[in-house]
Amino acid sequence: MDKIPDNRAWWLVLPVFLLVAFSALIPLMTVVNYSVQDIFGPGQAYYVGTEWFKEVLTDQRLQDSLIRQFAFSGAVLLIQIPLGIGVALMMPKSGIKGSLCLILVAIPLLIPWNVVGTIWQIFARGDIGLFGWAVNQAGIDYNYTGDTVDAWLTVLLMDVWHWTPLVALLCYSGLRAIPEAFYQAAEIDRASKWAVFRYIQLPRLKSVLIIAVLLRFMDSFMIYIEPFVLTGGGPGSSTTFLSQTLTTMAIGQFDLGRAAAFSLIYFLIVLLISWLFFTAITHADKEK
Amino acid sequence: MAEIQLKSLAHSYSANPSGPGDYAIRQLDHVWHKGGAYALLGPSGCGKSTMLNIISGLVQPSEGEVLFDGKRVNELSPRDRNIAQVFQFPVVYDSMTVFENLAFPLKNNKVPAAKIKTRVQEIAEVLEIEDKLHKKAKNLTADEKQKVSMGRGLVREDVSAILFDEPLTVIDPQLKWKLRRKLKQIHEKFDITMVYVTHDQLEASTFADRIAVMYDGQVVQFGTPTELFEAPNHTFVGYFIGSPGMNILEVERCSGGVRFDSTELRLEPWQLDLLGAMTSENVKVGIRPEFIEISPVMSDDTYAAEVRDVEDLGTYKIVTVELGGQQMKVRQSEEFDAGIGSQVNLLFPAQWLMLYVDEFLVQEQQ
Numbered sequence: 001m002d003k004i005p006d007n008r009a010w011w012l013v014l015p016v017f018l019l020v021a022f023s024a025l026i027p028l029m030t031v032v033n034y035s036v037q038d039i040f041g042p043g044q045a046y047y048v049g050t051e052w053f054k055e056v057l058t059d060q061r062l063q064d065s066l067i068r069q070f071a072f073s074g075a076v077l078l079i080q081i082p083l084g085i086g087v088a089l090m091m092p093k094s095g096i097k098g099s100l101c102l103i104l105v106a107i108p109l110l111i112p113w114n115v116v117g118t119i120w121q122i123f124a125r126g127d128i129g130l131f132g133w134a135v136n137q138a139g140i141d142y143n144y145t146g147d148t149v150d151a152w153l154t155v156l157l158m159d160v161w162h163w164t165p166l167v168a169l170l171c172y173s174g175l176r177a178i179p180e181a182f183y184q185a186a187e188i189d190r191a192s193k194w195a196v197f198r199y200i201q202l203p204r205l206k207s208v209l210i211i212a213v214l215l216r217f218m219d220s221f222m223i224y225i226e227p228f229v230l231t232g233g234g235p236g237s238s239t240t241f242l243s244q245t246l247t248t249m250a251i252g253q254f255d256l257g258r259a260a261a262f263s264l265i266y267f268l269i270v271l272l273i274s275w276l277f278f279t280a281i282t283h284a285d286k287e288k
Numbered sequence: 289m290a291e292i293q294l295k296s297l298a299h300s301y302s303a304n305p306s307g308p309g310d311y312a313i314r315q316l317d318h319v320w321h322k323g324g325a326y327a328l329l330g331p332s333g334c335g336k337s338t339m340l341n342i343i344s345g346l347v348q349p350s351e352g353e354v355l356f357d358g359k360r361v362n363e364l365s366p367r368d369r370n371i372a373q374v375f376q377f378p379v380v381y382d383s384m385t386v387f388e389n390l391a392f393p394l395k396n397n398k399v400p401a402a403k404i405k406t407r408v409q410e411i412a413e414v415l416e417i418e419d420k421l422h423k424k425a426k427n428l429t430a431d432e433k434q435k436v437s438m439g440r441g442l443v444r445e446d447v448s449a450i451l452f453d454e455p456l457t458v459i460d461p462q463l464k465w466k467l468r469r470k471l472k473q474i475h476e477k478f479d480i481t482m483v484y485v486t487h488d489q490l491e492a493s494t495f496a497d498r499i500a501v502m503y504d505g506q507v508v509q510f511g512t513p514t515e516l517f518e519a520p521n522h523t524f525v526g527y528f529i530g531s532p533g534m535n536i537l538e539v540e541r542c543s544g545g546v547r548f549d550s551t552e553l554r555l556e557p558w559q560l561d562l563l564g565a566m567t568s569e570n571v572k573v574g575i576r577p578e579f580i581e582i583s584p585v586m587s588d589d590t591y592a593a594e595v596r597d598v599e600d601l602g603t604y605k606i607v608t609v610e611l612g613g614q615q616m617k618v619r620q621s622e623e624f625d626a627g628i629g630s631q632v633n634l635l636f637p638a639q640w641l642m643l644y645v646d647e648f649l650v651q652e653q654q
Contacts, residue, residue, distance in 0.1 A: 184346050185379040189393040189440060190367045199392070203383035 028267075034260030052261035062262060064237070065245040066269075069221060072156070072241060076220040079160055081213060084167025085205070089197070091172055102172070105165045113162075117229025120158040124230075144231065148238040155227045155239050159220065167212045174208035175201060210281050214274055221270055242266060290356040290448040290481065292320040292343055297352035299338055305350070312338045314505040316352070320449070320483060325475045327492035328485045330502035331528065336485045337376075339502070340451050343483070344373045356448055372441035373451040377458060378433035382426030386417060389425050390439045397444065411443045414474060415467075431459045435467070442474060449481035456491065468494050489529050501525050517576070523647045526574045532606060534574045535616035536644070546573060546643075549612030551591060553636065559643045562650045572644040577606065577619040579640035583633040590633035595626050609634065 035052055039045040056062060087105065092098040111119070124144050126132040135142040144154040178201065186196045224243040227233065233240035246266065250259035299313040308314060313335045320326055330336050341347035342354060345366040354361050361369050372393070381389055390408040399407070412418040415435045420428065425436060434455065441450050452471075456464045472495055475482050484495050492499045493513035500510045501524070508522035509515075520526035526534030537553075539546035541563065545555045553573055555563070563571070583590050593611040600622075607618045609632060618634070626632055643650040 181375055181377065181379050182381075184366075184373075185375065185437075185440075187346070187366045188344065188371065188373045190370075190396040191392070192396065195392075195396060199381050199383060203381075 031260045031263050034256050035264055038257050048257070052257045053265070056258055056262045056265065059258075061237075062242075062245060065240055065242050068238075068240070069242045072223070073217055073220045075156055076159055076163070077213060077216055079156070080164045080167050080216055081209065083160065084164050084212065085171050085209075087164065087168040088171035088175055089201070091168070093176070102169070105168055107165075108162050109165050109169075111162070113225040114229050116158065116162050117226040120154065120161075120226075121230050124154050146235055148235060151231050151235055151239050155230060158226055158230060159223070162226070163216060163219065167216065170208040170212045171205055174205040178204050206281070210278065213277055213281070217277065218270060218274060221273075291322045291358075292449060292481065292483075293355040293358070294318045294339075294343075295353040295355060297339075297342065297349050297354070299335075299342060299347065299349045299351070308505075311505050313342070313349070316505070316507055318500065318507050318510070320481060323479045323481055324498065325472065325496050326481075326483045327496035327499045328483055328502060329487065329489060329492040329499050329528075331487055334502045335505045336487075336502050337453055340373070340453050340483065340485050343449070344371045344451055345369050346373075370444075370446065370448050371451065372444055372447045372449070374438050374441040374453065374455045376454040378430065378437040380425040380428070380433045380436050382424070384425055385422050386412070386425055386428070386436055387421040389436050390421075390443050393440055393444050397446075407443055407445070411439045414442070414470060415439050431463055434458055438467075438471075442478075445478070447480060449483060452482065452484040454486055455484075456486075464491075465494075471495060489531075501528065503528075519642065519649065519651075520574065521649045521651075523572055523574060523644050526576075526642070530576060530578075532577055532617045534576050534642075535580070537573045537575075537614050537616070539571050539573050540569075541571060546571060548614060551612035553641065554638070555641065555643060556638055558652050559641075559650060562652075563643060563645065566645050566650075568646050570646050572647070574642040574644060575616075575636055575640050577617040579637060580616070580618045581635040581637065582607075582618065582620060582624070583635045586633050590635055592631055593634050595628055595630050595632055597628060598624070598626075607632075 036047060036049060037045045038048050038052075091101045091105070108116070123129045124132045126136050126143055132142060132144070141147075142150050144150045182200050182204075183196070186200055191199070222243055223241055224247070227239050227241060228244055231239045233244050243266075246259060246262055249255050249262065294316055297313060297316045297318075298311055300311045302310050305311055316339075328336050328339065338347060342349045345354075345361070345364060345368075349362065356369065366373070381392065384392065387408055390411060391404045394404045394407060408421070409418065412421055415438065417432060417435050417439070420432060425433065428436065438452075438455055441452070456467060459467060468491060471482070471484070474480075484492070486492050486495075496513075498510060498512055499516055500507045501516065501522075502508070503522065503524040509520065509525045511521075516525055516529045520529060520534060523534075523536050526536060537548055539548045539553065542552060545553050545560065546563075547553065586592065591611055593609040595607060596610050596615060597608040599606040599608075603622070605620045605622060605624050607620050607624060607626075608615055609618055610616075611634065
């Protein structure tokens with residue numbers, strides 16, 4: 001078939017272009033705009049080039065909070081992914097028990113984030129919170145408002161409680177999609193439980209696990225409300241993660257230039273790591 | 289290797305079977321002898337796969353016993369029965385290479401690595417996939433996958449039996465024939481009990497020494513391909529085996545034989561004696577299209593019938609004739625040239641007239 005050149009066809013791209021412009025480019029350009037200028041007020045803007053970026057990258061406070069952020073997201077993935085798979089494997093396959101389990105597991109996902117923070121704020125208190133009280137009664141000195149390690153563990157525990165269900169639900173749906181024939185063949189081939197998991201279930205969970213890892217990474221890397229409500233970033237700045245540092249900078253100190261530069265770096269980090277995850281996992285089993 | 293015996297086996301998929309219709313397998317006794325190559329033949333839904341899954345242990349029978357070498361194995365899992373099964377649709381472990389797939393059952397059995405290597409190589413050569421051994425299984429074509437699937441069944445040396453559940457469904461016809469020969473060779477080489485489920489009579493008779501024909505949850509005949517052809521034990525076997533199937537005529541008793549409409553058929557004296565001893569009114573006579581003769585001359589033994597249709601199949605013709613209100617098919621050579629509507633004289637050789645009472649063959653006592 002001959003192609004007919006007609007440049008008017010470019011107009012057909014317009015709707016997509018507008019959509020992308022409004023959804024991503026224009027809001028992002030505002031940030032870019034701030035990141036390269038020092039703005040004191042209307043009409044008082046000075047172009048500063050990459051100065052903000054240089055400053056931000058060497059800022060000790062931001063570096064610390066970036067390290068904390070990586071530690072937190074790493075811990076979240078290391079705990080929630082295996083735990084989610086485990087929960088999904090233990091859930092009943094079908095019937096009323098299966099449905100009941102699904103609902104029970106899904107409940108934490110339905111709770112608004114600041115409510116989750118509030119729940120744990122009270123739940124983990126040593127005086128009136130059941131969890132904090134019980135731990136203290138068991139003879140362990142626990143105080144999440146005063147002790148750095150306790151605060152960290154509480155934030156992690158809260159996130160595990162809140163988000164492991166998402167991983168579990170994704171894996172559960174992945175497991176249900178495995179045809180019965182594979183289990184039958186494995187039974188005939190006398191595969192051990194471990195071999196069934198390693199060679200049948202895990203490979204077939206790969207696509208849902210990619211989604212789970214990406215979602216959990218992105219969400220945990222941008223976590224804000226829950227630790228903010230629970231610990232307020234403390235004690236000291238031990239649970240102050242990136243977005244809280246950023247918010248303090250942008251709204252608390254009204255340091256828009258630095259905040260904008262940092263926002264862009266933040267965004268690029270999330271993008272880069274998500275891309276790395278995705279490429280690493282999808283390339284791992286390409287034919288050599 | 290083992291002898292597999294099914295003792296008054298019955299199976300229903302419903303929890304509270306209320307009648308015979310609820311049963312996938314009805315009251316079945318059967319023995320698969322050690323080292324035989326068997327086919328289990330029957331139409332879709334007759335209970336073939338259920339029977340296979342009961343033997344392998346994937347399905348627990350509702351009633352009856354499964355014995356391996358005389359030992360009850362009902363309670364044993366497929367793993368403990370040490371049985372291999374190849375399914376209708378290929379099941380390959382797609383994260384593994386072909387080699388790893390074939391090695392998997394051996395690895396699970398803790399076979400030493402060197403032994404695994406030679407055994408996998410041997411099976412791969414038989415199945416002609418030795419050049420694919422290091423390919424990822426998920427990148428194979430459908431029939432390569434099925435070969436791998438079959439290979440996993442064949443690779444274990446010590447199995448009680450290998451069960452095949454219509455393994456060649458997804459394979460194209462030319463390769464089908466080749467693989468069937470392969471299986472037969474493997475059977476001759478390793479002398480393992482093999483049971484091959486199929487709904488294709490050609491597949492059954494090329495693979496198996498003896499064929500069990502299943503119909504409606506029962507094994508209605510177990511015999512060599514020749515026996516199934518020459519003396520079908522049940523009207524269903526007559527109809528199902530052969531192409532076209534046996535002519536089955538509904539008849540009534542009359543003095544000196546049986547008749548339909550105004551046509552009387554002469555039966556052998558022993559057939560008449562046995563028929564006389566039975567009371568059922570469900571009487572049928574069967575004769576294969578291959579055994580009906582068309583005589584050029586009319587005589588006392590011939591029946592005048594009208595030609596209704598002639599199908600030329602290239603190497604022979606199938607002639608449909610009508611006699612006394614019933615149609616039947618006759619196989620004739622290419623030379624047959626009577627036109628539609630013309631009269632022919634049919635001859636029914638007495639030794640090929642089969643008498644069925646209540647659908648089962650009336651057989652001469654030895």
